[in-house]
Amino acid sequence: MKGIVFREFLDMVEDEYSADLVDDIIDDSVLPSGGAYTTVGTYDHAEMGKLVVALSKRTGANVPDLLKAYGRHLFSRFFAGYPQFFEGINESFGFLSTIESFIHVEVKKLYPDAELPAFETLEMSPDYMRMIYRSPRCLGDFAEGLMEGCFEHYKDSVIISRQDEHEGRIVKFELKKAHQESFS
Amino acid sequence: MRSPDPERLLKRLEREKRARLEAERLLEEKSLSLYLANQEMEVAHRSQQRITEDLNAILEKIPRGIILTDAEGTILKVNKHGEKLFDVSAEQAAGINLKSYLSLDDLADPKLNEPLVDAGDLRITGTRADKSSFPVELAFTTVGEEPDIRVLWMVRDITLRLAAETEQRRLEQDLKQAQKLESLGTLAGGIAHELNTPIQFVTDNMNFLSETVTNLLSAIDGYEKRLDLTSNDSIRKEFDIDYLAEEAPQAISQSLDGLKRITDIVLAVKKFSYPTSSGKTENDLNDVIRTTATVSKNQWKYVASLDLDLDEDIPSLSSNAGELNQVFLNLIVNAAHAIEDRADKATPGQIKIQTKYTASAIECRVSDNGSGMTKDIIEKVFNPFFTTKDPGRGTGQGLSIVHSIVTLSHSGDIIVESKVGQGTAFVLTFPVLSAEPTPA
Numbered sequence: 001m002k003g004i005v006f007r008e009f010l011d012m013v014e015d016e017y018s019a020d021l022v023d024d025i026i027d028d029s030v031l032p033s034g035g036a037y038t039t040v041g042t043y044d045h046a047e048m049g050k051l052v053v054a055l056s057k058r059t060g061a062n063v064p065d066l067l068k069a070y071g072r073h074l075f076s077r078f079f080a081g082y083p084q085f086f087e088g089i090n091e092s093f094g095f096l097s098t099i100e101s102f103i104h105v106e107v108k109k110l111y112p113d114a115e116l117p118a119f120e121t122l123e124m125s126p127d128y129m130r131m132i133y134r135s136p137r138c139l140g141d142f143a144e145g146l147m148e149g150c151f152e153h154y155k156d157s158v159i160i161s162r163q164d165e166h167e168g169r170i171v172k173f174e175l176k177k178a179h180q181e182s183f184s
Numbered sequence: 185m186r187s188p189d190p191e192r193l194l195k196r197l198e199r200e201k202r203a204r205l206e207a208e209r210l211l212e213e214k215s216l217s218l219y220l221a222n223q224e225m226e227v228a229h230r231s232q233q234r235i236t237e238d239l240n241a242i243l244e245k246i247p248r249g250i251i252l253t254d255a256e257g258t259i260l261k262v263n264k265h266g267e268k269l270f271d272v273s274a275e276q277a278a279g280i281n282l283k284s285y286l287s288l289d290d291l292a293d294p295k296l297n298e299p300l301v302d303a304g305d306l307r308i309t310g311t312r313a314d315k316s317s318f319p320v321e322l323a324f325t326t327v328g329e330e331p332d333i334r335v336l337w338m339v340r341d342i343t344l345r346l347a348a349e350t351e352q353r354r355l356e357q358d359l360k361q362a363q364k365l366e367s368l369g370t371l372a373g374g375i376a377h378e379l380n381t382p383i384q385f386v387t388d389n390m391n392f393l394s395e396t397v398t399n400l401l402s403a404i405d406g407y408e409k410r411l412d413l414t415s416n417d418s419i420r421k422e423f424d425i426d427y428l429a430e431e432a433p434q435a436i437s438q439s440l441d442g443l444k445r446i447t448d449i450v451l452a453v454k455k456f457s458y459p460t461s462s463g464k465t466e467n468d469l470n471d472v473i474r475t476t477a478t479v480s481k482n483q484w485k486y487v488a489s490l491d492l493d494l495d496e497d498i499p500s501l502s503s504n505a506g507e508l509n510q511v512f513l514n515l516i517v518n519a520a521h522a523i524e525d526r527a528d529k530a531t532p533g534q535i536k537i538q539t540k541y542t543a544s545a546i547e548c549r550v551s552d553n554g555s556g557m558t559k560d561i562i563e564k565v566f567n568p569f570f571t572t573k574d575p576g577r578g579t580g581q582g583l584s585i586v587h588s589i590v591t592l593s594h595s596g597d598i599i600v601e602s603k604v605g606q607g608t609a610f611v612l613t614f615p616v617l618s619a620e621p622t623p624a
């Protein structure tokens with residue numbers, strides 16, 4: 001897993017809680033890297049699991065909620081750091097459909113050793129979309145958080161339904177845009 | 185505000201140091217990787233540049249117009265040969281649809297949208313910038329993938345090839361015709377040879393009969409005188425001796441005249457069919473002319489008279505009699521055709537052949553009062569395959585062959601004089617090596 005994911009996670013913890021909590025969860029996790037991450041480095045993804053579990057223990061928040069929160073946070077960071085991936089896209093489904101076909105392709109060019117999840121679009125219409133997430137790291141919650149960040153960014157109201165399979169290695173997402181009814 | 189725990193600060197500092205060292209290591213690793221990649225790219229770039237140069241050289245030197253268009257046929261690039269073919273610069277052609285230069289509508293279902301379809305060689309029409317057209321052979325293939333499909337067109341001007349193919353077909357036809365004529369000549373020669381013997385004994389018998397009839401009539405007269413019979417004798421009347429005495433010698437004489445003409449024709453056909461040698465021998469040009477006039481009589485007798493004004497003092501000519509036969513046959517047949525084609529049908533057609541000896545050469549003039557030729561036609565009249573005759577009446581080879589035989593085979597000369605509506609004369613000059621004329 002790329003170092004940027006760890007750095008952003010620790011930044012979020014520091015922003016949302018405190019720098020001390022960052023020290024604490026690093027100490028609690030006993031990490032091979034010692035928690036010394038650089039954005040361009042590559043680290044064992046298991047360290048992320050340990051950090052999230054440690055954060056959960058320290059804060060009492062459950063792991064899925066923490067991963068979703070981190071997904072939402074990371075999406076906003078992606079938008080700030082890589083605006084070129086968002087050019088010409090004005091709604092959430094359009095952006096999600098480019099992840100596999102464009103963004104991951106570009107990331108691979110920059111980081112050939114990056115291990116990316118598959119994020120395939122099965123069906124898409126203006127108001128409805130079906131996607132499938134595949135990853136041995138079982139980070140469906142994190143993916144859902146990224147989706148939520150995307151919907152917030154584009155101000156789309158979307159109802160997310162998901163079905164986890166194979167112990168979370170495969171997650172099927174069904175996304176429906178909720179139409180806002182106006183009363184005059 | 186609570187002051188930071190020094191122990192925590194030291195841990196954070198240590199983490200940041202390790203992160204920085206890791207970042208520096210990664211930076212160094214990445215720099216080295218970029219350096220090596222750059223080296224590889226430079227090698228690849230040089231190789232690519234070389235390939236591009238080679239391909240450009242091939243494209244520019246290949247004797248085919250190479251045109252690149254988009255899928256709609258809009259011209260993107262044209263090589264040097266393409267510029268030359270269509271008489272247009274690549275800059276001028278860019279952006280114009282290829283249909284302005286090629287009759288692509290003649291192509292049946294070119295399937296431009298299918299990648300890697302080679303339509304093979306097709307023959308259509310090309311149009312130059314000045315709107316003149318020319319035949320082309322076309323091949324094309326699509327390159328690239330959707331949505332950036334382009335079409336590579338290869339064009340070859342086949343004007344010369346078509347002309348060569350046409351000439352080849354004409355030569356083949358002429359060869360067939362020549363072979364047929366040669367067979368006919370051999371056959372005619374054989375028939376003439378076979379006719380010669382019966383004509384000979386028929387002529388001998390007719391001469392014998394002529395003499396016999398004369399003797400018989402003299403005998404009858406003698407017996408009548410001895411028997412003192414009058415001209416009113418019943419036997420003389422019964423057998424109509426007076427009539428026989430008047431008509432029989434005349435009939436025999438006419439038959440002998442006919443046989444003489446048959447003999448002349450057979451002899452002429454024999455001479456025409458079997459020239460004495462394929463090489464040169466001493467020949468009497470007048471004799472050659474007479475022979476040819478006889479053989480070709482069927483060609484001219486319905487449209488003209490043929491007058492021979494032959495100088496009997498011309499020397500013999502070292503020549504190929506077979507070739508000279510062909511020369512005079514072509515000239516006589518051409519003259520007959522010219523008379524047939526003239527507008528003035530009232531004036532009798534006339535072909536005249538004159539020979540005369542002038543110091544060191546024999547001059548022969550073959551003239552007619554036919555349709556004549558314009559200056560434009562006169563200039564081309566000896567060109568191979570040039571003809572003004574309808575198909576099947578002439579191949580355009582006759583006068584070309586005449587010119588070749590006279591000038592190349594016999595070191596002579598031939599000129600043409602002609603006026604439209606008045607007639608044409610061909611003047612042939614054959615040099616004679618011997619200074620003294622030798623009567624033939």
